Each structure stands twice: as structure tokens, then as C-alpha cells.
Amino acid sequence: MKFNTEIFSQYDKKWALLTAGKPEDFNTMTISWGGLGTLWNKPAATVYVRKSRYTHVFMESEDYFTISFFSETCKPILGVLGSKSGRDIDKIHDSGLTPMAAGESVAFIEAEATLICRKLFVQELEMDRIPKDIRTAFYSDGDAHDMYIGEVVDVRFAAQD
Ligand SMILES: Cc1cc2nc3c(=O)[nH]c(=O)nc-3n(C[C@H](O)[C@H](O)[C@H](O)COP(=O)(O)O)c2cc1C
Numbered sequence: 080m081k082f083n084t085e086i087f088s089q090y091d092k093k094w095a096l097l098t099a100g101k102p103e104d105f106n107t108m109t110i111s112w113g114g115l116g117t118l119w120n121k122p123a124a125t126v127y128v129r130k131s132r133y134t135h136v137f138m139e140s141e142d143y144f145t146i147s148f149f150s151e152t153c154k155p156i157l158g159v160l161g162s163k164s165g166r167d168i169d170k171i172h173d174s175g176l177t178p179m180a181a182g183e184s185v186a187f188i189e190a191e192a193t194l195i196c197r198k199l200f201v202q203e204l205e206m207d208r209i210p211k212d213i214r215t216a217f218y219s220d221g222d223a224h225d226m227y228i229g230e231v232v233d234v235r236f237a238a239q240d
Pocket residue numbers: 094106107108109110111112113127128129131132133134135157158160161162163164165166
């Protein structure tokens with residue numbers, strides 16, 4: 080059996096943009112934690128969003144979100160979208176990326192691949208269920224992650240030349 084382990088580095092090494100909202104009002108941020116698998120017999124994607132993120136507001140209010148993967152050349156852009164908040168500046172305009180409607184949500188023309196996800200489940204990662212060393216390393220400021228699991232309802236690839 081040929082087991083493809085490349086998927087494990089998809090988020091960790093390549094990063095991605097998590098986007099939620101409608102074309103007229105949305106936000107995006109860089110993520111590098113997440114998962115792809117199966118839940119309730121559906122293809123599923125999991126992401127983790129701290130409550131302090133502006134994107135969290137949209138993840139709460141919207142029923143859909145997208146996860147977009149880009150080529151290596153876009154990594155500097157993802158670096159900025161992962162360090163500035165859409166609360167403070169129009170970082171999406173500044174990024175030069177081109178937003179587009181994608182199903183019930185928003186994605187980017189420049190993405191190599193986009194997962195369109197329907198929100199299925201949300202839960203806070205409760206502190207008393209996390210090992211102490213992880214709590215100390217990641218949550219000393221109390222800014223907890225919420226876990227969002229979405230059904231992958233569509234996968235879109237960039238048009239090939
Ligand atoms: C490589 C990278 C990975 C990140 N992964 C996550 C993540 O998985 N979850 C999260 O809550 N924040 C993550 N962040 C931080 C957010 O992208 C960052 O705080 C961003 O500025 C939030 O933007 P917003 O306030 O406009 O939502 C990551 C940042 C970088 C640079």
C-alpha cells in the first residue's frame with residue numbers, strides 16, 4: 080500500500096488562508112494548524128481559531144468557510160495576513176489577492192486549491208482537557224482556540240493554462 084503522508088505537511092509547511100463571510104463583508108487569516116479527514120461519513124476539514132481573531136467573528140456568524148492553499152510564491156503574503164488584523168487595516172486589499180465568491184463564502188482567485196466547507200461543529204478547546212505542558216506553551220494568556228469542523232462540500236482548483 081502506498082500511503083501518502085504529504086497531507087500532514089499541507090497546513091504545517093504550506094500554510095493556508097481561512098476565510099469566512101460574504102463578498103461584501105468577510106475576513107481572512109493565515110492558519111497552519113488543521114486537519115483533513117472524515118466525520119459523520121462526510122469529508123471533513125478541521126481548523127482552530129483563537130477567540131481574539133477578527134476572523135473568529137465571521138466563523139461564529141457564518142454557516143460556511145473556505146480554506147485556500149497557495150503556491151510557495153504567495154508565502155510572504157500569507158505571512159502578512161497572519162500577522163496583521165482585519166480589525167485594524169484593510170489587509171486583504173493591501174495583500175493584492177483577488178477575492179471571489181465561492182459557494183456561500185469567499186475565496187481567492189490566486190489559490191491553487193480551495194476547500195469550501197459547511198460548518199458542522201464548533202467547540203472550545205477546554206483548558207482542563209489540555210495537558211499542562213501544552214497549556215503553558217500556548218495558553219498562558221488565556222486566549223483559547225475554538226475548533227471548527229466543516230463538511231468539505233466542494234474542492235476547487237485554479238484554472239490550468
Ligand atoms: C504561519 C501562521 C499560522 C497561523 N495559524 C493560526 C491558526 O491555526 N489559528 C489561529 O487562531 N491563528 C493562527 N495564526 C495567527 C493569525 O493568522 C493572526 O493572528 C492574524 O493576524 C489574525 O487576523 P484577523 O484578526 O484579521 O483574523 C497564524 C499565523 C501565522 C503567520
